[in-house]
Every structure is written in C-alpha cells, then in structure tokens.
Amino acid sequence: MAHMGHTCSSLRTLKGLSMSPESTPSGTSANEYFSALLRVLTNVMESQSEPIARAADVLARAVAKGGILHTFGTGHSHLIAEELYYRAGGLVSVNPILFDALMLHRDPTLSTNLERLSGLAEVILKSETISPLDVALVISNSGANAVSVEIAEDLHRRGVSVIGITSLTHANSSESRAGASRRLHEIADIVIDNGGVVGDAIVTVEGFDQRVAPTSTALGAAIANAIVAQTVANLVAMGHHPRVYTSANTEGGDAANAESHQFAPSKKKAQ
The missing domain is CATH 1.10.287 (Helix Hairpins)
Incomplete structure (x- = not known):
C-alpha cells in the first residue's frame, strides 16, 4: 500500500x-x-495488511462493475457498519443494513437477545436488494452472534464476497459464549482480525476489579476506513473516478453530496 x-x-x-x-x-x-x-x-x-489489501481489491473490482458494499453489525458493531454510510471521504456505493431492534437506542437488552436469535437474518435480508456483484462487510467482535453469522452465511450463498472484522482472540477463546454453531471467521471469505482482547475492554484500574475502555469500535472504524482508502486508490489506478462524499460542513458540500447521492444505493426506510 x-x-x-x-x-x-x-x-x-x-x-x-x-x-x-x-x-x-x-x-x-x-x-x-x-x-x-x-x-x-x-x-x-x-x-492485517494482507487481508485488508485483499478486501480493498475485491471491493474495488466490485464497484468498478457496478456492485455495492453492504455493511452489517449488531449492537455497537452497527456503529462501524454505519460509519461508512454517507460519510465525508467515504464511498457513495455503500448500503448499511440497519434494523432498529438490533441497535441500542431503543432497548439494549432486547438488542442483545435478538442478535442471538436464529432466523432473524433471513427476515432482515428480505428487505434488501442483493446482487452477486456486491461485497459485504460484517462486523462482530465475538464472531458468535447468530444474526451476524447467518447474515454472512446467507450472503455467501448468494455469491456475495464476505469480509469479516472480528477478534480472533475472543472468537477462539474458551471464555467465548457457548452455543454458536459457527463463528464469523469460519464463514467470511476474507477475515480481518481487530486484535482485540477477550471481553474487549483493555485498561486495568488499580483497586477496581473490572477492565474498562473497549477497543473494538475504534479499531473496527480504522480497519473499515483503511479498506475504503485503499479501494479508492485501487479504483483510481484502474482508471476510474469513484464517487466519494465530501463534508457537508464545507463550502459547496451540500450541493456536491446531493449530486453524488443520486448514485447511492436505494435505501429503504429502516424497520
């Protein structure tokens, strides 16, 4: 790179x-x-430079052919899925797969229970338009939750290239939650390890019995944006001029984004 x-x-x-x-x-x-x-x-x-480079190569080739990037995560991982959407410096060809009940703004306990519910992925994907030309980025720190795993499996069956961001240390740990038949890293075509520790939190405070301050969101966002940066570089090297959003808080930003957004994937109202 x-x-x-x-x-x-x-x-x-x-x-x-x-x-x-x-x-x-x-x-x-x-x-x-x-x-x-x-x-x-x-x-x-x-x-992780090699899987990041492969992810960017796959995505660049997909975008060059008219494909788009679908992003998905549950709980806090949805923040990374949404990070790439309508973002200053981000690709226009991004479709975040968003499902209200899997986010945290309504009921975090419900979100936690639903992300483990087998069969929900099929329902969510019924509202999405998927093409074999597309690429998917699925984010799950544990790699164990049923919805993320089944989203990856379903998209893989449809011929979509699946990129997974996960913590291999957590996913392979004996402390990882039991019950998942498969993990994200066992399904994804390209696996990027976010390097996180078991339990995510990384700071030990003297006199306190729990670690604090997780890393998965910061690392996931960095990895996702690194993929975007290299994808754009690859597209330019291929002779393309990829559509990228600019900051709406700059002169002419609103007009530029309005023009670019005409070419964005059609986004249905979130459930």
Whole structure:
C-alpha cells in the first residue's frame, strides 16, 4: 500500500517510546488506553495488511462493475457498519443494513437477545436488494452472534464476497459464549482480525476489579476506513473516478453530496 512503509516506521518509533502503561507521561488510565490502543492499532496495521489489501481489491473490482458494499453489525458493531454510510471521504456505493431492534437506542437488552436469535437474518435480508456483484462487510467482535453469522452465511450463498472484522482472540477463546454453531471467521471469505482482547475492554484500574475502555469500535472504524482508502486508490489506478462524499460542513458540500447521492444505493426506510 502507498506510504505504508513510512507510516509503519513512524508508528514503530512511537511504539518504542510509549507503548507500555509504565511509560505513559503521567501514568494515567487515560494515557494507558491511548498507549494500548496505539499498540493494537500498530499490530493490526502490520499483521492485517494482507487481508485488508485483499478486501480493498475485491471491493474495488466490485464497484468498478457496478456492485455495492453492504455493511452489517449488531449492537455497537452497527456503529462501524454505519460509519461508512454517507460519510465525508467515504464511498457513495455503500448500503448499511440497519434494523432498529438490533441497535441500542431503543432497548439494549432486547438488542442483545435478538442478535442471538436464529432466523432473524433471513427476515432482515428480505428487505434488501442483493446482487452477486456486491461485497459485504460484517462486523462482530465475538464472531458468535447468530444474526451476524447467518447474515454472512446467507450472503455467501448468494455469491456475495464476505469480509469479516472480528477478534480472533475472543472468537477462539474458551471464555467465548457457548452455543454458536459457527463463528464469523469460519464463514467470511476474507477475515480481518481487530486484535482485540477477550471481553474487549483493555485498561486495568488499580483497586477496581473490572477492565474498562473497549477497543473494538475504534479499531473496527480504522480497519473499515483503511479498506475504503485503499479501494479508492485501487479504483483510481484502474482508471476510474469513484464517487466519494465530501463534508457537508464545507463550502459547496451540500450541493456536491446531493449530486453524488443520486448514485447511492436505494435505501429503504429502516424497520
């Protein structure tokens, strides 16, 4: 990837200076989180460059042929699915698969129960237009919830290339919740490991018996946007001029986005 070597070198320098909690400037839990997040992000950049490159290659070829990117996640993972939609600097060819009851703004307990419900994926996908030309990005930190797994399985059966973002450490852990027949990483065509720890939270506070501050959202958003960045670069190298949104809070942004949005995938009203 362009400029990857320079970036890796810069982050390795940072890693050598301040990656351990003991070396944070003030020893605060806030700085411990930043240091831990940077350490994991550096590891993702170095260890996951190959699947990220493959994901971008598959997506670029799909978009060049008129395909789109479907994104899906439940609970907090839906934030990453929505991150790529109608986003400044983001591809226009994105369709987030959104289902209100699987989000957190209505009832987080209901969302948690529903994401484990086998059969719901089939109902959700009935409202979506899917083509074998398309690509899907499915995000699940645990990789175990039935809806995410079955969304990936269903789309895979339809000939859609499935990219999965997950924590392999969590998915393969003995502490991972039992009951899932398959995990996301066993289904996805391309698996990107977000490098997260079991349970997601990464900071230990002295005198407190639980870890705090999760990493999956920050890492997932970084991975997703890295795929977009490389996809656009690939499309340009192929001689295309991909449609990308601009910030609505810049001069001419509204007009530019209105023009681009005419070419966006048709989005039905969320259930």
